[in-house]
Amino acid sequence: MPIRVKCDKCRKTLSVKDHLAGKKIKCPVCQNVVVVPAAHPPKAPSPTTAPASKLTPPAASKKPAASAKPGATTIPAPEKAKSNGTPSPADTGKSNGMPEPEMIELPPENIEAEAASAFADEPVDPATEDGAPKTIDFVCSYCEEELHLPLELAGKQTPCPNPECRRIIKVPLPKVAEKKDWRKMDRRGPVAAVINQPEQLENAWGTEEATRARQDSLAQAGAIDAPAKKPRGALGWVRIGFFVGVAVVILAMLYVAGYKLIGRSQQHHAIKEIEDLVNEKDPRIKNPLLRAEGHRTLALLHLRENAGKAEKARRHFLGALSLVESESADNKNPAVNEQLFRCELALAQVELGGDGDDVVRKNKLEWKDVRDELAITLGKIESPEVQVMALREIGMRLFGKKQAGLAIGLAAALSNSEIPAKYPAPFRQQIAMLFAMPDHEEKLSKIVKKPDPTTLKELQDAHARVGYAEGLACKDDYINALAIAQIPGPPKDKFDACLGVAAIAWQRKNKDEAAKFVKAALSLVKDLKEPSSSWSWQQLQLVKLAALTEDAESIKDIVKSLPAPFKLRAQLEIFLALCEKSTGEVSADALQELEAIDKEGTTLALAWMALAEHNARQGTSRARNRSIFEDRIGAVTLPNEIIEMIRPMVDIGSYLGSMK
Numbered sequence: 001m002p003i004r005v006k007c008d009k010c011r012k013t014l015s016v017k018d019h020l021a022g023k024k025i026k027c028p029v030c031q032n033v034v035v036v037p038a039a040h041p042p043k044a045p046s047p048t049t050a051p052a053s054k055l056t057p058p059a060a061s062k063k064p065a066a067s068a069k070p071g072a073t074t075i076p077a078p079e080k081a082k083s084n085g086t087p088s089p090a091d092t093g094k095s096n097g098m099p100e101p102e103m104i105e106l107p108p109e110n111i112e113a114e115a116a117s118a119f120a121d122e123p124v125d126p127a128t129e130d131g132a133p134k135t136i137d138f139v140c141s142y143c144e145e146e147l148h149l150p151l152e153l154a155g156k157q158t159p160c161p162n163p164e165c166r167r168i169i170k171v172p173l174p175k176v177a178e179k180k181d182w183r184k185m186d187r188r189g190p191v192a193a194v195i196n197q198p199e200q201l202e203n204a205w206g207t208e209e210a211t212r213a214r215q216d217s218l219a220q221a222g223a224i225d226a227p228a229k230k231p232r233g234a235l236g237w238v239r240i241g242f243f244v245g246v247a248v249v250i251l252a253m254l255y256v257a258g259y260k261l262i263g264r265s266q267q268h269h270a271i272k273e274i275e276d277l278v279n280e281k282d283p284r285i286k287n288p289l290l291r292a293e294g295h296r297t298l299a300l301l302h303l304r305e306n307a308g309k310a311e312k313a314r315r316h317f318l319g320a321l322s323l324v325e326s327e328s329a330d331n332k333n334p335a336v337n338e339q340l341f342r343c344e345l346a347l348a349q350v351e352l353g354g355d356g357d358d359v360v361r362k363n364k365l366e367w368k369d370v371r372d373e374l375a376i377t378l379g380k381i382e383s384p385e386v387q388v389m390a391l392r393e394i395g396m397r398l399f400g401k402k403q404a405g406l407a408i409g410l411a412a413a414l415s416n417s418e419i420p421a422k423y424p425a426p427f428r429q430q431i432a433m434l435f436a437m438p439d440h441e442e443k444l445s446k447i448v449k450k451p452d453p454t455t456l457k458e459l460q461d462a463h464a465r466v467g468y469a470e471g472l473a474c475k476d477d478y479i480n481a482l483a484i485a486q487i488p489g490p491p492k493d494k495f496d497a498c499l500g501v502a503a504i505a506w507q508r509k510n511k512d513e514a515a516k517f518v519k520a521a522l523s524l525v526k527d528l529k530e531p532s533s534s535w536s537w538q539q540l541q542l543v544k545l546a547a548l549t550e551d552a553e554s555i556k557d558i559v560k561s562l563p564a565p566f567k568l569r570a571q572l573e574i575f576l577a578l579c580e581k582s583t584g585e586v587s588a589d590a591l592q593e594l595e596a597i598d599k600e601g602t603t604l605a606l607a608w609m610a611l612a613e614h615n616a617r618q619g620t621s622r623a624r625n626r627s628i629f630e631d632r633i634g635a636v637t638l639p640n641e642i643i644e645m646i647r648p649m650v651d652i653g654s655y656l657g658s659m660k
Contacts, residue, residue, distance in 0.1 A: 007034050136174050142167045270655035271301050277648050285648050288323040289337055290605055293649070295320035296348055297656045303351050304659050308362035310352060314373065317349050321377055334536075336569045337602060339381055343390040346377040350397045371406050375413055384425035385537035387414055391429040392470070392500065396507045399436070399474075408433045423463060428500075431467025436474035453483040462493040469497040473504040478513045485520070491527040492535075498524070499538065502545050515549040522546065522554060536566045543570045547577035568594075568603050575607050579614040586614055588632040601642035608646045609653035616657025625654045 002015045009032040016025060021038045135148045143165035149158070153171040160167050232240070277284045278294040285291045299316035302309040324338045352373065354364025365373075374394065381387050391411050398407040411433055414426035434444045441450070448464050459465050465484060472481035478501070485497035502517035521542055528535070539558055546555045552574055559570045571593045579586055591607055598604040612625040629650050633643050 003036055005034055005036055007032055133174050136171055138172055140165060140167075140169055142169065270658075271298060274298050274301070274652060274655065277652070285645075287602055287605070287645060289341060289602060290645065290649060292320040292323040292341060292345075293606070293609065294652055295323070296345055297652050300348060300351065300656065301659065303363075306361075306363045310354075310362050310365050314352060314365065317345065317352070317373065317377075320345055321380060334383070334563075334565055336540075336565045337606065339383055339386045340569070342377055342381050343386060343393070346374055346390055346394055347397060349373050349377060350394060350401070353401065353403065367403055367406055371409065374410055378410060378414060383534070383537055385534050385541075388425050388429055388500075389503075389537075389541060391426055392432075392503055393507065395429060395433050396474075396504070399433075404433065404437055408437070428463045428467040428470070431463060432470035432474060432500075435468060435471030451484050451487060453480075453487050456487050459484075459487040459489040459493070462490070462496065465489065465493050466497045466500050470500045470504055473501040473508075473513075476508070476510075478505065478510075478516075482517070482520070485517075491524050492538075495521055495524045495528060496538065499541060499545065502549070503541070506545065506548060511549060514545065518542070518545050518549050522550075525558065536563055540566050540570055540573065544573040544577065547574045548580065568598060571597065572603050572607055572610075576610055579610055582614065583618075585618050585620055586611055588628055591632075595636055595638065601639075601645045604642065605646045605649045609649040609656075612650045612653030613657035616654045620654075622651060622654035622658075625650050 003018055003021060004013055004015055006013050007027040007030060010027060010030040012027060012029045014025075014027065014034070016036055020036045023036050024033050025036060026032070027034050133151075135150060136154055137146070137148050139146055140160050140162065143160060143162050145160065145162040145165065147161060149161075149171055151174060154173050155171065157168050157170050160169050274294050274297060278291050278298070283291055285294055295316045299313040299320070302313040302316065321342070324335075324341055349370065352365045353367045353370035355367070358364035359366055378387060378390055378394075381390060391407075391414065395407040395411065398404065408430060411426055411430035415423050415430050417423050417427075431444065431448055434440045435450075444450075448461070448467065450468050451459050451461075451464055465487065469481045469484045472478070472484065481501050485494055485501060487494075498517045498521040502514045502521065505511075505514035505517060525539075525542070539562060543555050543558055543562075546552075559567060559574075562570055575590055575594065578590055588611065591604065591611070594604045594607050608629065611628075612620075612622075615625055615628070616622070629647065
């Protein structure tokens with residue numbers, strides 16, 4: 001039976017064979033000499049190892065024999081078994097006549113050889129050295145008898161040895177255990193430490209798991225304090241914030257890039273479809289004004305792309321202007337939609353202008369080139385009242401883009417007069433823009449003196465009244481603007497001043513002041529009787545502003561009194577105001593008035609374009625706008641030519657509203 005002994009130096013436990021009991025060996029780890037304790041009484045020494053002449057008397061057993069060779073090991077003789085309570089002579093110091101145990105002296109041995117032999121492997125039978133089994137052990141598939149057949153029958157068929165069975169069975173091949181190869185052993189960590197680990201029982205806790213469980217239980221019970229976490233410190237939080245910030249920036253960039261890519265793809269598709277609709281060789285849109293709306297939309301789409309297509313946009317703007325150029329404007333045919341389209345076209349052309357990198361990359365045109373384009377478009381507007389409206393809106397847009405000088409120049413170009421001291425209506429816009437500019441009051445006063453409400457009893461100069469009132473509104477001085485507008489004088493001049501201030505207040509997002517001046521204008525309508533077309537334009541503008549700021553009921557009488565072309569446009573302006581004020585999807589039921597009075601279909605088509613544009617801005621898809629249109633034409637009776645006129649405008653409005 002192996003003897004276990006621990007090295008005093010390296011504390012390694014060694015397992016040695018029992019024939020080395022009482023001998024000295026070298027520790028194979030640290031080479032320290034270790035004495036193997038005696039585990040069993042040694043056998044009587046043979047004559048060859050311990051001659052009788054070497055035996056010493058009991059009295060001298062405590063000392064080594066004189067004839068003993070140097071280096072010999074002396075082993076005490078084994079003690080006899082003690083009696084059952086009777087003290088032995090050795091304990092009492094008395095002798096009972098028997099000789100005391102002798103010390104056996106062993107001859108010197110090669111300690112290193114003994115130590116090596118202690119750890120040598122047992123001899124292995126060559127027959128079984130490869131680990132191959134001697135028999136094939138298996139169970140009969142018929143009688144379930146355990147069989148042990150010789151190896152010669154492996155893979156062959158033979159009768160079952162069970163006399164009660166005797167069926168033919170197939171003997172399986174023997175399973176040969178794979179010989180262990182030290183080169184294929186797991187080398188993770190120290191090999192000796194891995195090999196010497198005790199075998200772990202299944203579902204049993206080891207020392208580490210048990211210790212961790214005890215610590216967790218004590219911490220949960222509050223018996224011990226949990227170890228304090230190391231504080232992050234300012235540097236740790238800065239590091240965390242940095243990585244979080246980087247992650248947020250990356251995600252934002254990916255989102256913006258994907259969003260732009262999707263938007264760009266949609267705009268490419270929209271441009272292709274609208275180009276097919278307005279194709280000069282075979283346009284699907286036959287009406288010139290509606291086709292001009294298609295060109296205007298194409299120009300805006302090109303500008304939104306920021307892909308160096310400013311020149312393409314300019315050509316589409318010119319194409320749109322040429323399509324409505326042949327329309328004439330007089331009392332019988334004022335071309336209301338066409339003249340107001342030119343006003344909207346000029347507002348869109350303002351988006352052509354830019355500077356810096358946008359001009360270098362051809363995303364925008366230089367402002368001097370835009371000035372020429374705007375001058376051409378404004379010059380095509382026949383009515384002075386529409387020119388005033390266009391200059392007012394364009395001037396506010398250009399002031400916002402830091403191009404006040406360009407706005408004043410356009411107003412001055414339209415204010416030239418062959419008759420001295422008799423300026424056309426656009427001159428009042430020049431006054432308003434100059435007064436709105438810093439350090440221009442003194443220069444302006446030399447041309448037109450500012451009215452003083454405290455001293456003047458009457459004001460006959462309409463340009464001074466309207467121009468200075470609107471100039472004060474541009475500076476958000478509505479109190480003095482109202483004072484100048486209400487100076488005694490012709491009712492039409494006071495009406496024009498109130499209307500102009502209301503328009504500027506609405507553009508400056510001041511709805512309350514706009515509503516105040518609209519009420520003042522409405523109070524002056526009953527005192528006015530102007531049969532000319534200029535008065536119809538002013539009434540139409542009042543309908544638009546009142547629909548934006550007041551209840552539509554207050555302008556019903558005005559709409560009824562308008563001539564037929566203006567009445568149709570007034571219904572469109574009321575619908576446009578409804579779309580502008582609405583924050584959700586607008587129903588097609590709001591088009592009932594237009595459907596009843598528009599026999600030609602152009603104004604109704606413009607209304608459907610505006611409806612699709614508004615709904616698209618609220619998130620409605622083109623398919624949804626198409627569905628709304630199909631449901632509506634199924635519920636009302638419209639000529640087929642009007643239906644086909646409206647259908648492409650629904651798509652154009654959807655594309656225009658979906659632009660980002």
